[in-house]
Amino acid sequence: MRGYRTILVERVDLGQGTTGRFHGLLHSGGRYVISDERSATECAEESAIVKRIAAEAVEDTGGLFVTTPADDPGYADRFLAACLKTGVPVQEIPAAEALRREPRLNPGISRAFEVQDGAVDAWKLLWGNARSAQEHGAAILSYHWVTEVIREGDRVAGVIARDNRAGEMVRIEAAFVINAGGVWAGEIADMADCPGVTVVPGKGIMIAMNHRLVRTVVNRCEHPGDGDILVPIRTVCVIGTTDVKADSPDDYSIGRDEVQQMLDAGEVIVPGFRQARALHAWTGARPLFKDERAGEGGEDTRHMSRGLALVDHLRRDGVSGFLTITGGKLTTYRLMAETVVDAMVEQMGDSRPCTTATEALPGSEDGRHYWLGSRLAAQEEAMADDQLVCECELMPRRKLVEAARRRPGMTLDDVRRALRLGMGPCQGGFCTYRATGILHGLGDAETERADELLLTFLQHRWLGLEPILYGDQMRQACLDDWIFQGTLDVEHLPVTVPT
Amino acid sequence: MRRAVVIGAGLAGLVAGVRLAEGGMRVTMVAKGVGSLTLSPGVIDVLGYAPGRVDSPREALGAFVAERPDHPYARIGADALEEALAWFTDRVPQMRYRGDGPRNLLLPTAVGVPRPTALAPASMAGADLRGGGRFVVVGLSGLKDFFPRLLADNLARADLPSGAMVGARHAEITASPRPGRADVAGQVYARALDDPAFRGEFAAALRGLAEPGETILLPAVLGMARAGEVFDELQERVGAPIAEVPTVPPSVAGMRLNTELTGAFARAGGRVVLGVEAVGATGSDGRISEVLVRDAARTRALPADAVVLATGGFSAGGIALDSYGGLHEVVLDLPVAGPPAGVAPLSERHLDHQPLMASGVAVDGMLRPVGPGGEPVWDNLHAAGTIVAGAEPWREKSGEGIAIAGGFRAAGAILEET
Amino acid sequence: MTHPLHELMRDSLDHCVKCTICETYCPVAAATPLFPGPKYVGPQAERYRGGDANADASLDYCSSCGICTQVCPQGVKIAEINSQAKAELAQRRGVSLRDRLIARPTLAGWMGAPVWPVANWTTSFGPFRLLLEKVLRIHRKAPMPRWAGRTFQSRTRSRRKAPDPAAPQRKVVFFHGCAANFYEPGTASMAVQVLEHNGLEVIIPKQGCCGLPLQSNGQYDAARAYVRRLAAQLAPYARAGHDIVATSTSCGLMLKREAHEILGVDDDDLRVVSERMFDICEYLVMLDERGELKRDMQPVDMEVPYHAPCQQRGHGVGTPAMELMAMVPGLRASQVDAVCCGVAGTYGLKAEKYDIAMEVGRSLFDQVRASGAALSVCDSETCRWQIAAATDRPSVHPVEMLHRAYGLG
Numbered sequence A: 001m002r003g004y005r006t007i008l009v010e011r012v013d014l015g016q017g018t019t020g021r022f023h024g025l026l027h028s029g030g031r032y033v034i035s036d037e038r039s040a041t042e043c044a045e046e047s048a049i050v051k052r053i054a055a056e057a058v059e060d061t062g063g064l065f066v067t068t069p070a071d072d073p074g075y076a077d078r079f080l081a082a083c084l085k086t087g088v089p090v091q092e093i094p095a096a097e098a099l100r101r102e103p104r105l106n107p108g109i110s111r112a113f114e115v116q117d118g119a120v121d122a123w124k125l126l127w128g129n130a131r132s133a134q135e136h137g138a139a140i141l142s143y144h145w146v147t148e149v150i151r152e153g154d155r156v157a158g159v160i161a162r163d164n165r166a167g168e169m170v171r172i173e174a175a176f177v178i179n180a181g182g183v184w185a186g187e188i189a190d191m192a193d194c195p196g197v198t199v200v201p202g203k204g205i206m207i208a209m210n211h212r213l214v215r216t217v218v219n220r221c222e223h224p225g226d227g228d229i230l231v232p233i234r235t236v237c238v239i240g241t242t243d244v245k246a247d248s249p250d251d252y253s254i255g256r257d258e259v260q261q262m263l264d265a266g267e268v269i270v271p272g273f274r275q276a277r278a279l280h281a282w283t284g285a286r287p288l289f290k291d292e293r294a295g296e297g298g299e300d301t302r303h304m305s306r307g308l309a310l311v312d313h314l315r316r317d318g319v320s321g322f323l324t325i326t327g328g329k330l331t332t333y334r335l336m337a338e339t340v341v342d343a344m345v346e347q348m349g350d351s352r353p354c355t356t357a358t359e360a361l362p363g364s365e366d367g368r369h370y371w372l373g374s375r376l377a378a379q380e381e382a383m384a385d386d387q388l389v390c391e392c393e394l395m396p397r398r399k400l401v402e403a404a405r406r407r408p409g410m411t412l413d414d415v416r417r418a419l420r421l422g423m424g425p426c427q428g429g430f431c432t433y434r435a436t437g438i439l440h441g442l443g444d445a446e447t448e449r450a451d452e453l454l455l456t457f458l459q460h461r462w463l464g465l466e467p468i469l470y471g472d473q474m475r476q477a478c479l480d481d482w483i484f485q486g487t488l489d490v491e492h493l494p495v496t497v498p499t
Numbered sequence B: 001m002r003r004a005v006v007i008g009a010g011l012a013g014l015v016a017g018v019r020l021a022e023g024g025m026r027v028t029m030v031a032k033g034v035g036s037l038t039l040s041p042g043v044i045d046v047l048g049y050a051p052g053r054v055d056s057p058r059e060a061l062g063a064f065v066a067e068r069p070d071h072p073y074a075r076i077g078a079d080a081l082e083e084a085l086a087w088f089t090d091r092v093p094q095m096r097y098r099g100d101g102p103r104n105l106l107l108p109t110a111v112g113v114p115r116p117t118a119l120a121p122a123s124m125a126g127a128d129l130r131g132g133g134r135f136v137v138v139g140l141s142g143l144k145d146f147f148p149r150l151l152a153d154n155l156a157r158a159d160l161p162s163g164a165m166v167g168a169r170h171a172e173i174t175a176s177p178r179p180g181r182a183d184v185a186g187q188v189y190a191r192a193l194d195d196p197a198f199r200g201e202f203a204a205a206l207r208g209l210a211e212p213g214e215t216i217l218l219p220a221v222l223g224m225a226r227a228g229e230v231f232d233e234l235q236e237r238v239g240a241p242i243a244e245v246p247t248v249p250p251s252v253a254g255m256r257l258n259t260e261l262t263g264a265f266a267r268a269g270g271r272v273v274l275g276v277e278a279v280g281a282t283g284s285d286g287r288i289s290e291v292l293v294r295d296a297a298r299t300r301a302l303p304a305d306a307v308v309l310a311t312g313g314f315s316a317g318g319i320a321l322d323s324y325g326g327l328h329e330v331v332l333d334l335p336v337a338g339p340p341a342g343v344a345p346l347s348e349r350h351l352d353h354q355p356l357m358a359s360g361v362a363v364d365g366m367l368r369p370v371g372p373g374g375e376p377v378w379d380n381l382h383a384a385g386t387i388v389a390g391a392e393p394w395r396e397k398s399g400e401g402i403a404i405a406g407g408f409r410a411a412g413a414i415l416e417e418t
Numbered sequence C: 001m002t003h004p005l006h007e008l009m010r011d012s013l014d015h016c017v018k019c020t021i022c023e024t025y026c027p028v029a030a031a032t033p034l035f036p037g038p039k040y041v042g043p044q045a046e047r048y049r050g051g052d053a054n055a056d057a058s059l060d061y062c063s064s065c066g067i068c069t070q071v072c073p074q075g076v077k078i079a080e081i082n083s084q085a086k087a088e089l090a091q092r093r094g095v096s097l098r099d100r101l102i103a104r105p106t107l108a109g110w111m112g113a114p115v116w117p118v119a120n121w122t123t124s125f126g127p128f129r130l131l132l133e134k135v136l137r138i139h140r141k142a143p144m145p146r147w148a149g150r151t152f153q154s155r156t157r158s159r160r161k162a163p164d165p166a167a168p169q170r171k172v173v174f175f176h177g178c179a180a181n182f183y184e185p186g187t188a189s190m191a192v193q194v195l196e197h198n199g200l201e202v203i204i205p206k207q208g209c210c211g212l213p214l215q216s217n218g219q220y221d222a223a224r225a226y227v228r229r230l231a232a233q234l235a236p237y238a239r240a241g242h243d244i245v246a247t248s249t250s251c252g253l254m255l256k257r258e259a260h261e262i263l264g265v266d267d268d269d270l271r272v273v274s275e276r277m278f279d280i281c282e283y284l285v286m287l288d289e290r291g292e293l294k295r296d297m298q299p300v301d302m303e304v305p306y307h308a309p310c311q312q313r314g315h316g317v318g319t320p321a322m323e324l325m326a327m328v329p330g331l332r333a334s335q336v337d338a339v340c341c342g343v344a345g346t347y348g349l350k351a352e353k354y355d356i357a358m359e360v361g362r363s364l365f366d367q368v369r370a371s372g373a374a375l376s377v378c379d380s381e382t383c384r385w386q387i388a389a390a391t392d393r394p395s396v397h398p399v400e401m402l403h404r405a406y407g408l409g
């Protein structure tokens, strides 16, 4: 937007990093009013902006903080005072009123506070931003894995990336490189020979439940802990999350004990939670920034941990043309971008003001928020002349065909991130075969690749299913096995499945 | 008259029910809903992979059960299996089951994998790939669950017995029972084809598609109640051999089998009560005397001299896994045999062996569920079908064999008791 | 709208494994492409509901016949979810005058009763039916019952006895429902005679409408009030230990289950009434199992096609009518292979749904006609009217066959 020619380089697909693995909450700030005042204020301000500029990606669900019988009753008053202090809008409502709005909530709640939480669809947000960037002239290179940062003396002059689909190396020269590698930002800083930027992966698991058990975001009114937020987003609600230090940002393992912990936590918010159907589990890694050179004069290490972290490599390492932005929250993504680009503009000696807070993203110009019934309403119109490919998530064939035209060579995971293929109760049980057949029929995937797409998608869905396989989802998994192995015999397709 | 209660209206329950009713018992079948039979491809699998592709189930079975002493087939025995299959095909003449003696057929699936199966309706058996052949795969534009090009292209790459040459191409026709509608379900095609008017239109669309020597492969939607008539007439009118390929659910071929078998049960004098859940049983001296069912208003006791439990595995809800990992048999709270100690219940690789999925009730030689010591829980309770522990039928391609032989054997054990 | 039971029904959507069995059985989806089917409008669409607006008007084509719930192997309460969503839709759109009128058989019945010759003349008079169709959107060919002139209640005032805890087993309460009261008192009388023939004394307390037509037309508050009042009228008898026997399968089912599961009525009166409520055929078969049913039936040399209406199937008691008819020497009853006649209470009366209803029932009508039988048998009154109108021959309650066999009339 500020008129620079920009290239975005992404190693897999947009949303394959932490942004596509988060909890879905557009924070009102309430969660941080006591532990991290600065983050609280940032969230309060930024969430209001995001609701405006990215309306299409946000559902204005509102939020509640409730004191359950398991919570410290004293926290509520401190919470209220801190909200006022940090500028997080809040209003106490009678517990009975909260129960009327959310009948499944633990009937033992003693206090309830209304806040301005929302739910944000990461993929819609990403694609909205991407389209906006493209309209302003940016290029987006997905499946380009940066392997090297080009240094010319004290200056960073670009990157070298491996194009993972074409299988070739690409050299990109640039006047300036911004490292927004999230939890991988340390690795990229290392490539630029700026060691010591340590981003600790704070791993968290989340579980999507089959339908909305609550309509508003429900937080426990307590010091931030594990599994204390339930977020209604799209057709599901998501319980989360844990926070454990992981050895690697690419560690996606999900422990059975963590699942049990989430289910117990769910019971505290909504009694009977364990009887409800879990759909899918996943993990993400929070970028928690820690500068090994703290104390050596690097002043950027001040606002660390949960807050956003700008690392000025010119001051810190004497390297120009290179900035790292990490830490932060999804809610403050825009502020992070503004911060880092401001720093870049300053370093380049320009003065171009930021307009991201006022310019709505493509698709959000009318300011209308997402609403739950939208796909149902669209399908009602399309019913006569289109086929439903993913029935659970109401994804029509036309959408898939259009997407394949726009972006040839998609994997089914790409389709899922763009269109929610296979995200519903059957987890691809019915739509995987359909989507494969359609992409093959269009000529987008030749036969061997089509077989691979099918088996890979099933395998990837399985990774998020296996840890939460119980109750209704176990029945589903067995039915899906009957279909794919029993009826179709896909395990004997003439390809080997990549791991 | 002795009374039997059969719990579950799937393949195993129906087979047991028919045999018991024919054997002179007063049979009441209770089921929460329609069985998985309506979802199944309509072929009769006995043993398809062990884990290599099985050419002759009869020959392979001995070694197979020797390696797997806890497999349902180890309890049922190969002889009972053969007898059961012969008995079964007689009960469902309209399905016109065909096989190749002891050997498996090799039929294409909807993704074009050659899949071994013991018996198939005549309308499918013509696609046997063992001798190779030339095929034109025809899709229906309104049917979203059949991709002729994917089937044809995979068929051309398929792993076939040496010497079998397959040629396959694809085509599509637009004839539809609901013109103007993009999404038409398989059962809608099938019912419409029962009607001679649409059948004529459909035949006209197919005519001329096949070159001499080619067999037309179509999704298995060729008729519902009058499938036999529809198939014969289409072949005649089109002037080329036709073979049906089973579809994913809703599976018309499975529905046909379900209808014919429930008809056989009713003709034998059986009663079906659908939409009720069995919730327990009472009894004494090791015998069940009543099965408890929940109807619209209350819990009712159905008197029973013998009981067949055929409630299916996880997918049908006979076995449940709770959120703590506990395994339960849902109706009678029988002991459940899960994965052996020390074995990881699930694998990270989706298509690997998943020991947890083979959970079920362990049974004795008379298919009576047993406790940990091997003693029957109830003397007059027998189990059949997927609820019996020890198999992953979708991997082995053994589901129908286990259900038919199990239902047949359980009924036999009950009838022998008199 | 949200009550705990709604949440319970809704929770059952979690059990759906998308197997499509319900879609293959739904009679309406088979008859029209306008209806996307039970899986779609039930467990699937329900995940998208709960916002401020309804997004799927096609839901309204569901006839609430309940077949889907019965066949679902996973225990999804599909029809119940649909009914509740339809009620919400109706509330948002506003309930039409027609739907208010046909939902109140007591109102229509009482309006007709004092002036019955005129009323019957108007409902069979073509131009009047055209007017009805224009103004009220009631299809001109839809079967309309004939008012009987004198209600069953007014004919049986002498049977309004108090509960008798001293002899609860020997005395049964007869719940006749609105249809019998206004239109088919003959069927009700035969039922009473059959019960008496079996040595039971029959009490016919004052009783109102169960509210079912209101429920199926989305008027839940009114329906709740009706069913509560009725339950209060019957509860003293149930508490005294009397069984309650009904000839109306749908109204019986309302008291057994639907008032609780769909309307969410949760009171003691209803609970005791539910426990004691029996469909008449179910009751007679139960007597037989206890060895208490008289087997002195005379031969009735007839072939009759029998249709087990969808509401009857909802009782979960099998097909007792077939068992009773099998006891009658010479009577050869065969069950028609069809799940629904299409009318589904008041659904088939509506101008916009009449054709769908006729298509739903087509195979049933064909089978009845092809049988060549002089009459057909069916437990539910609205179905009988529909079948009779479509097949040009009478359709009777199974109890009427028994009445003949016992030589009572």
Ligand SMILES: Cc1cc2nc3c(=O)[nH]c(=O)nc-3n(C[C@H](O)[C@H](O)[C@H](O)COP(=O)(O)OP(=O)(O)OC[C@H]3O[C@@H](n4cnc5c(N)ncnc54)[C@H](O)[C@@H]3O)c2cc1C
Pocket: A009, A010, A011, A012, A013, A014, A015, A016, A017, A018, A019, A020, A021, A022, A023, A024, A025, A026, A027, A144, A145, A146, A147, A180, A181, A182, A183, A184, A188, A202, A203, A204, A205, A206, A240, A241, A242, A283, A284, A285, A286, A287, A326, A327, A328, A329, A330, A331, A332
């Ligand atoms: C469990 C959990 C729950 C959370 N919940 C919330 C919440 O509810 N609300 C909220 O506001 N925030 C939440 N967060 C925080 C939020 O998700 C993250 O802060 C935010 O998504 C980070 O975005 P990012 O763009 O910095 O990182 P990412 O989204 O991870 O983006 C970094 C990208 O860089 C790419 N990349 C890395 N290395 C290379 C390379 N060598 N070459 C090319 N590309 C590369 C990655 O593939 C990735 O796509 C949560 C985080 C976690 C872990």
Ligand SMILES: Cc1cc2nc3c(=O)[nH]c(=O)nc-3n(C[C@H](O)[C@H](O)[C@H](O)COP(=O)(O)OP(=O)(O)OC[C@H]3O[C@@H](n4cnc5c(N)ncnc54)[C@H](O)[C@@H]3O)c2cc1C
Pocket: A012, A013, A015, A016, A017, A019, A020, A021, A022, A023, A024, A120, A121, A122, A208, A233, A234, A235, A236, A238, A252, A279, A280, A281, A282, A411, A413, A417, A422, A423, A424, A427, A460, A461, A463, A464
């Ligand atoms: C707010 C929110 C709501 C959600 N709601 C639902 C829901 O309703 N239903 C549902 O099913 N899920 C839901 N999810 C989970 C979602 O489907 C994903 O599981 C999750 O977002 C992680 O997605 P992913 O595509 O990054 O990883 P996945 O593709 O799911 O990861 C599977 C594995 O495959 C690997 N992998 C995948 N593609 C590649 C590639 N191209 N290259 C290398 N490795 C690869 C990953 O690294 C990982 O190890 C939700 C997620 C969020 C954030």
Ligand code: SF4
Pocket: C015, C016, C017, C018, C019, C020, C021, C022, C023, C038, C039, C042, C043, C071, C072, C073, C074, C075, C076, C078
């Ligand atoms: S029958 Fe039941 S489980 Fe199957 S699709 Fe319908 S609602 Fe779902």
Ligand code: SF4
Pocket: C025, C026, C027, C028, C029, C037, C038, C061, C062, C063, C064, C065, C066, C067, C068, C069, C078, C079, C082
């Ligand atoms: S209630 Fe009847 S019409 Fe409605 S969806 Fe179920 S089966 Fe179809």
Ligand code: SF4
Pocket: C065, C308, C309, C310, C311, C312, C339, C340, C341, C342, C343, C344, C345, C380, C382, C383
């Ligand atoms: S009218 Fe009869 S068969 Fe028809 S819907 Fe009713 S009950 Fe069903």
